[in-house]
Amino acid sequence: MEKIIKVDIENFSYGGETILQDIHFSVEKGEFIVITGLSGCGKTSLLRLLNGLIPNLYEGNINGEINILGKPVSDYKKGEIAKYVGNVFQNPNDQFFAKEVENEVALIGENMGMDRPLLHKRVQNALQEIGIADLKNKKVREISGGQKQKVAIASTLVFDSEIIFFDEPSANLDYKAINDLEKILKYLKEQGKTIIIAEHRLSYLSQLLNRLILLKDGKIQAIFSSEELTADVKRENDLRSFNNQNLKSTMEDPDNYQMISIEDVYVSNKGYSLKEPVNFTLNLGECMALIGENGIGKTTLAKELTGLIPMRKGKTSYGQSTSSRLSNVAISLQNCSNMFFCETVEKELIPKDKNKDQQYLAEVKKYLIEMELWDKRMLNPHDLSGGEKQRLALLIAFLKDSKFIILDEPTAGLDYRRMVLVADAIKKKIRSTPVMLITHDIELMFQTCNTVYLLSKNGNKKINVRGNEFKILDFFKQNKY
Amino acid sequence: MFVDNVKRKIQIKPISIGVLMVIYTSIVFFSTMLVYWLMLLFSFVLLIAVKKKKSISLFIFYIILFGLISLVSSKCTISGWIGSIYTMGLIILKLFPLWTLAVILSSFGTSAIIYSLRSLQLPISLCIGVAIFFRFIPEYRAYLSEINEGLKTRNMGLSIIRPIHSLEIYLVPMIYKAFETGEILSCALITKGIEYDCKKTSYEDLSFTWKDYGIILVGLVFLGITIWKKL
Numbered sequence: 001m002e003k004i005i006k007v008d009i010e011n012f013s014y015g016g017e018t019i020l021q022d023i024h025f026s027v028e029k030g031e032f033i034v035i036t037g038l039s040g041c042g043k044t045s046l047l048r049l050l051n052g053l054i055p056n057l058y059e060g061n062i063n064g065e066i067n068i069l070g071k072p073v074s075d076y077k078k079g080e081i082a083k084y085v086g087n088v089f090q091n092p093n094d095q096f097f098a099k100e101v102e103n104e105v106a107l108i109g110e111n112m113g114m115d116r117p118l119l120h121k122r123v124q125n126a127l128q129e130i131g132i133a134d135l136k137n138k139k140v141r142e143i144s145g146g147q148k149q150k151v152a153i154a155s156t157l158v159f160d161s162e163i164i165f166f167d168e169p170s171a172n173l174d175y176k177a178i179n180d181l182e183k184i185l186k187y188l189k190e191q192g193k194t195i196i197i198a199e200h201r202l203s204y205l206s207q208l209l210n211r212l213i214l215l216k217d218g219k220i221q222a223i224f225s226s227e228e229l230t231a232d233v234k235r236e237n238d239l240r241s242f243n244n245q246n247l248k249s250t251m252e253d254p255d256n257y258q259m260i261s262i263e264d265v266y267v268s269n270k271g272y273s274l275k276e277p278v279n280f281t282l283n284l285g286e287c288m289a290l291i292g293e294n295g296i297g298k299t300t301l302a303k304e305l306t307g308l309i310p311m312r313k314g315k316t317s318y319g320q321s322t323s324s325r326l327s328n329v330a331i332s333l334q335n336c337s338n339m340f341f342c343e344t345v346e347k348e349l350i351p352k353d354k355n356k357d358q359q360y361l362a363e364v365k366k367y368l369i370e371m372e373l374w375d376k377r378m379l380n381p382h383d384l385s386g387g388e389k390q391r392l393a394l395l396i397a398f399l400k401d402s403k404f405i406i407l408d409e410p411t412a413g414l415d416y417r418r419m420v421l422v423a424d425a426i427k428k429k430i431r432s433t434p435v436m437l438i439t440h441d442i443e444l445m446f447q448t449c450n451t452v453y454l455l456s457k458n459g460n461k462k463i464n465v466r467g468n469e470f471k472i473l474d475f476f477k478q479n480k481y
Numbered sequence: 482m483f484v485d486n487v488k489r490k491i492q493i494k495p496i497s498i499g500v501l502m503v504i505y506t507s508i509v510f511f512s513t514m515l516v517y518w519l520m521l522l523f524s525f526v527l528l529i530a531v532k533k534k535k536s537i538s539l540f541i542f543y544i545i546l547f548g549l550i551s552l553v554s555s556k557c558t559i560s561g562w563i564g565s566i567y568t569m570g571l572i573i574l575k576l577f578p579l580w581t582l583a584v585i586l587s588s589f590g591t592s593a594i595i596y597s598l599r600s601l602q603l604p605i606s607l608c609i610g611v612a613i614f615f616r617f618i619p620e621y622r623a624y625l626s627e628i629n630e631g632l633k634t635r636n637m638g639l640s641i642i643r644p645i646h647s648l649e650i651y652l653v654p655m656i657y658k659a660f661e662t663g664e665i666l667s668c669a670l671i672t673k674g675i676e677y678d679c680k681k682t683s684y685e686d687l688s689f690t691w692k693d694y695g696i697i698l699v700g701l702v703f704l705g706i707t708i709w710k711k712l
Contacts, residue, residue, distance in 0.1 A: 120684070
């Protein structure tokens with residue numbers, strides 16, 4: 001088979017620190033390669049070297065060579081590589097330049113000087129191939145995260161790029177959108193595209209991949225074929241699950257002591273409302289997952305319960321006014337960067353009135369160490385990585401003196417080890433304060449939640465997680481029970 | 482062979498609006514009231530053609546502001562802080578034809594703006610900067626409301642006693658968000674070949690029609706009248 005990519009990196013360093021070392025592999029035409037490893041292992045740097053963003057946009061010293069289609073990446077003219085290599089990034093919200101879907105898909109053709117009539121034909125074909133022809137005239141910011149990723153993939157088809165790189169494309173997607181992504185990847189593979197994906201979530205890729213490259217501390221730790229992906233490999237290497245269908249809940253039932261009650265609260269905001277009201281109680285030792293399709297109103301409900309927006313109807317046991325709910329609920333927001341207002345991580349966690357409170361300071365220290373943030377405590381919170389920001393937001397919520405904690409997608413894009421850190425912290429916290437967890441992360445849910453609230457258009461229902469694993473997976477697929 | 486299928490979406494081109502903005506900017510502070518009213522009327526006519534809904538809200542805003550300024554000038558002594566607000570209001574009114582054109586410009590697609598700027602032989606970095614600015618105006622409104630939510634969850638808020646701190650808690654996350662968005666967008670643009678050296682094309686048909694020549698001609702008439710009146 002034809003070698004389409006050849007990587008020979010002796011060493012890549014930035015600011016005196018070695019990021020990658022002894023990376024040698026080649027990729028055959030039509031191969032499906034997944035690069036995985038813990039956060040900070042060098043996945044993104046490797047991808048940036050492959051797509052030319054290093055040294056084009058990011059600095060660094062490379063000792064070695066990368067060949068794409070038989071030519072060193074450095075020999076391509078500026079921007080030329082875009083003809084042969086498509087890219088899909090992690091964040092579906094900020095990677096778009098144009099306002100409308102069709103213009104975004106057309107952008108690469110415009111940059112490459114493609115004639116307008118041909119460009120129109122190619123855009124139309126690309127949208128049809130990915131199954132989003134109906135989104136053609138939609139505004140990019142009005143479509144869902146999953147649809148945005150499809151738009152990004154469609155744009156790689158305009159120039160019929162042979163190679164497509166994906167950087168954690170599922171990090172911000174829900175279960176159904178990940179299923180759709182899996183189908184599209186399967187289609188691209190069948191079309192003979194060469195695909196390289198850097199990713200933590202492996203369950204949707206395990207049936208597609210030809211080889212899994214495991215990076216550790218900037219080096220290739222191992223390369224596995226899809227047949228070699230066993231439970232032992234997962235366990236030994238701290239990897240995410242290869243198959244979500246086999247997952248079982250490990251959580252015990254909560255105590256009988258009721259701490260929170262929510263009665264007849266309607267999910268309602270800006271003209272949208274869900275037909276059935278929300279009713280549930282939370283006991284001591286309980287972590288309840290809140291699940292439902294994207295756009296059903298999970299975040300809206302969380303905001304109503306927190307007091308960020310008023311409730312149209314219903315009551316909560318911890319306060320009726322928005323101000324009383326705001327003071328009694330702690331929340332970690334999905335866009336957690338919006339919760340940081342201080343110069344350092346430490347100052348975010350230690351308010352001025354707690355500066356001399358030794359017990360509080362000891363608790364903060366314990367949390368920082370547990371969450372692997374101790375060494376980062378003097379950094380500006382905005383300079384942390386995505387996963388570190390999520391853990392900091394979690395700590396802000398945990399350290400607030402509250403009756404109820406809401407966590408909105410605290411592990412999106414986290415590797416297995418960091419996900420377990422979060423899961424363990426939640427399990428400890430529910431001994432004193434009940435938690436509601438909005439998540440699409442099935443592994444996290446089965447490790448931390450004793451109950452789950454199913455939010456859907458045809459009604460809502462609360463069930464235990466243990467014993468209902470298949471029912472929950474089915475709900476994720478169908479969005480109804 | 483595909484020409485017939487090409488949709489001609491854009492009726493007025495960004496360049497003609499851009500040229501009109503340059504003309505308006507050069508005469509707005511020197512023009513007679515008649516020319517001012519004509520400029521304003523013409524801007525609204527163009528806005529109605531592009532964004533009907535927006536033109537209604539902008540028109541209502543103009544009427545309210547105009548009414549307030551008239552009320553203040555007839556009922557109040559123009560001095561102190563009232564004077565400052567009155568002057569600001571007057572400047573906004575005076576520049577209203579330009580604001581209206583800016584609203585029209587913001588309705589164009591990012592790539593249409595870039596292509597138009599490129600065709601004026603402007604540097605690529607400037608073209609991208611301007612296009613991103615227009616692309617992200619609506620986003621910043623959303624960022625502000627997200628920051629507001631973040632503040633509420635932390636039981637923080639604006640304080641009159643600490644104005645600089647209040648400004649800081651909004652500004653700092655906004656700046657970081659701008660950096661983050663800029664970085665992601667740069668990655669996306671570079672990997673989509675924005676830097677590739679070739680004759681760029683446009684998905685939209687941006688060739689001039691009689692409407693564009695007409696717009697520029699009207700602008701030149703306004704310019705001519707203003708110069709004639711000043712001579």
